[in-house]
Amino acid sequence: MAKALSEGVTETAGPTFALHPKVKEAEETLFGIWVAADEAIREIVSILPLARDTKALLSGPPGAGKSVLIEGIGKTYFGGEVIGKVQADPSLTPDDCLYKLDLAKLIRGEDEKVVPRRVVTSRLKWLNEFARANNVLQDAFLGLLSEREVEYRDQKFTSPNFLCLADYNPAELGGEQDLSWPIADRFDALVAIPTLSLLKRVSLTLSKYQGKHLKDLRGSYSNVLTSEEMQSVWDDVEKVTVPQPVSVLTEMLMEAITGCVYDRSRVSTLYKEKCSLGRCAFWNEVCSKIERPASFRATDALVSLGKARAWREKRTEISVDDILFLFPYVLAHRAKVKAQFLLPYGGDTLAFYKKEVNDAYEAKAEVWKRAMGYFYEAFRGNKDAISKIRDMADRDLAVKGLFANFEEHIVEILNELASSKGAFTGKELAEAEEYLKLLSAEKQGVYSPKLAELREKLTLTVDRDSYLRLVLPKLAEMEPNAASVVSGEYHGKKFDADISIEDVRLSFTDSETAERVRRIANNKKEVKPES
Numbered sequence: 234m235a236k237a238l239s240e241g242v243t244e245t246a247g248p249t250f251a252l253h254p255k256v257k258e259a260e261e262t263l264f265g266i267w268v269a270a271d272e273a274i275r276e277i278v279s280i281l282p283l284a285r286d287t288k289a290l291l292s293g294p295p296g297a298g299k300s301v302l303i304e305g306i307g308k309t310y311f312g313g314e315v316i317g318k319v320q321a322d323p324s325l326t327p328d329d330c331l332y333k334l335d336l337a338k339l340i341r342g343e344d345e346k347v348v349p350r351r352v353v354t355s356r357l358k359w360l361n362e363f364a365r366a367n368n369v370l371q372d373a374f375l376g377l378l379s380e381r382e383v384e385y386r387d388q389k390f391t392s393p394n395f396l397c398l399a400d401y402n403p404a405e406l407g408g409e410q411d412l413s414w415p416i417a418d419r420f421d422a423l424v425a426i427p428t429l430s431l432l433k434r435v436s437l438t439l440s441k442y443q444g445k446h447l448k449d450l451r452g453s454y455s456n457v458l459t460s461e462e463m464q465s466v467w468d469d470v471e472k473v474t475v476p477q478p479v480s481v482l483t484e485m486l487m488e489a490i491t492g493c494v495y496d497r498s499r500v501s502t503l504y505k506e507k508c509s510l511g512r513c514a515f516w517n518e519v520c521s522k523i524e525r526p527a528s529f530r531a532t533d534a535l536v537s538l539g540k541a542r543a544w545r546e547k548r549t550e551i552s553v554d555d556i557l558f559l560f561p562y563v564l565a566h567r568a569k570v571k572a573q574f575l576l577p578y579g580g581d582t583l584a585f586y587k588k589e590v591n592d593a594y595e596a597k598a599e600v601w602k603r604a605m606g607y608f609y610e611a612f613r614g615n616k617d618a619i620s621k622i623r624d625m626a627d628r629d630l631a632v633k634g635l636f637a638n639f640e641e642h643i644v645e646i647l648n649e650l651a652s653s654k655g656a657f658t659g660k661e662l663a664e665a666e667e668y669l670k671l672l673s674a675e676k677q678g679v680y681s682p683k684l685a686e687l688r689e690k691l692t693l694t695v696d697r698d699s700y701l702r703l704v705l706p707k708l709a710e711m712e713p714n715a716a717s718v719v720s721g722e723y724h725g726k727k728f729d730a731d732i733s734i735e736d737v738r739l740s741f742t743d744s745e746t747a748e749r750v751r752r753i754a755n756n757k758k759e760v761k762p763e764s
Contacts (some may be wrong), residue, residue, distance in 0.1 A: 248472040249550040250498050253461055256545070258459035259309040266453050268307050268437045270747050272684045276542075277424050277562055278302065282310045285467035288378050288419060290412075290566055291400040293426030299400040300361070301451055302426070306398070308454035309685050310463055317355030321366040322416060327373035332385045336682060349390040353383050357461045360399035364411040370676035378419040383736060388607050394467060412566070414525075421534035422559070423566040425583055473540035475551050478605065481554050485601045485631035487605040490519045490560075491526035493752050515630050519589050520646065523554070525569035528677075534563045563588035604632045 254418040259361060260279050267741040269275035281289050291299045307316045319330045331353060335346040352358050360366075360374075376382050399420065401411075441450060460465075515521065541553040565582040578584040604625050610618035626636035 247474070248469045248473060249542055250544070250547055251469065252545075253547060255458055255462065256466060259631060262455060262457055263305050263309045264301075266450050267302050267441070268429060268433050270429055270433060274413070274424065274426065276558070277422065277577075279558075280308055280323075280541045281398075281422065281424075282463070283466060283470050284545060285394050285471065286381065286396075287537065287541075288397040290398070290417075290423045291398055291426055292403050292423060292427060294402055294404060296666070297426040297428055299426050303359050303398050303400065304451045305454045306396070307359075309457045310356050310396075312456045312459035312462075314356060314460050315351065316359050317350070317352035317356050318359040318361060319352050319363075319366075320361045321363050321370070323365060323367050326365060327369050328600055330370065331373060331383050332390065347385045349383060351668045353377060353392050355388050356393055356394055356395045356463065358397040360397065362401055363399040364401035364403075368413055371413050374655070375415060375419060376414075378525045394464060396463075397527060417526055417566045418530055419528075421538060421561075422562040422567060423583070426564060427562075431558060450651060470540050470544045472723075473543045473549060473551060475536055475539070478602075479551055479553055481557065481605055481608075481635075482598075483532065485597075485604075485635065486556070486560070486590070486594055487527065487532060487595060488629040488634040490564070490590065491523050491531075492520055492634055493526065504686050505532050514627070518630055520573040521628055522571055522589070523568050524571045527564055531563050531567055535559055536682055537750055538563070553594075557591060560590040564590075583696050597629065600625065600629055601631060604629070604635055630706040 264275055264279075269278065281287050291302070293299050306311065319325070330350060331348045332349050332656070335348055351488070352360075363371075367372075370442070373383075376384060377392060377396065381395070383390045513521070535556055538559050539551040542555045542558065543549070543551050561583050564586050568586075570582055570585055575582065575585055578588075604622055607622040607625070609619040622632065622636050626633040668684070671681050674681065
């Protein structure tokens, strides 16, 4: 994150929206036949085909229209290309679904040849009733969904870019947990397809039987886009940009919801977090309601689908509104909610996240924006900003995560300096090593009051070689020209006046040099390169 904040966003050519009219036509054609239960479902379903390699779970009871929807997408967006379909059941093996032997060659006595099945080679993949697949088959699909690759012994098959839709009935076999965590995490979004309301059913019945007799609507769809055109759409969608503030706010929101003061990626599954009153400072935050956090794939999904939503609305940048809309669909199948907190929502994980995500953002947005401002200044050596963001970190989990990133930047400097023991007095080196140990312990949830004491008084005295090798590169990041002048003018001298850079105190023997470096650290460009 630090590198991204300091470097900014690289300018790229924006989307052309050349195929936007045809995409809107495909959308109108699809929803002219398939009836969405509400506007939010229509919107998320419209977004799914627009992002490259999207994988989505469609959850709903029998008769909700999942199959009709998938076949409709195949006709309207992919020109009726044959769908690569797997009809899952507990008896299927990877050989049944992913690859097959060329029996004709075997009969002729030729070498064994394995060819990929249609679900591998098709641009639209349909995993029907996928929650019924056994764990071996689910694991076999990991490579296809993640890397677009399937391996059989020493052979590797590559899929083209695709849209994969997996439907299932959550009530049939006990719900979402019939999908293993690794396979569920590969899916970008979960969309619940409910039974239609009375008025929606009346509308659907009239469309099927008023002046005609259509028991099955699947034959009513018409081709609008082709697979080749969808490839061009995917290319264009990826040109949508992600503004830096949106990126940071996205991660802060993710941290506020699924983060923890404990490193849950390392602790045993038997360990129970101390989320109760008095045992954790954030006991009443959303994070205390989450049993299993989301992986970084959730952020990847938010960005990919966020670009698709922006493109659908003919915008060239992702907005915070895109992220807030998509968050529940991206988290519902990934970040497991503790059972007692789902009770007010009737067990509906999507409903839980829709409320909690928006509530968290509304309550915290202004605090996070201020913290981001301090964060930028902290990286420029602003001591007041460092103090403010540290104070905010004690009261907000997302800001704590942001400040931890800054602390890691400090630790990098300390570790590099500590590797040159000749640059320290014995006492200073011991304090530096103790500081690193205590900081590491704090990241594991063990805090020592001495950490704050060391943080305030730690002084590192650097010699000329250490300055040129370790400190100057850090100064060059802040102000390359000024740092170059300092190096050139004082190459042969030692330095010895105390200054402070990003909470690390450095001692120089020359007060004039110290003043120059202080100004560099405070980002004051009064030093100009010599001509």
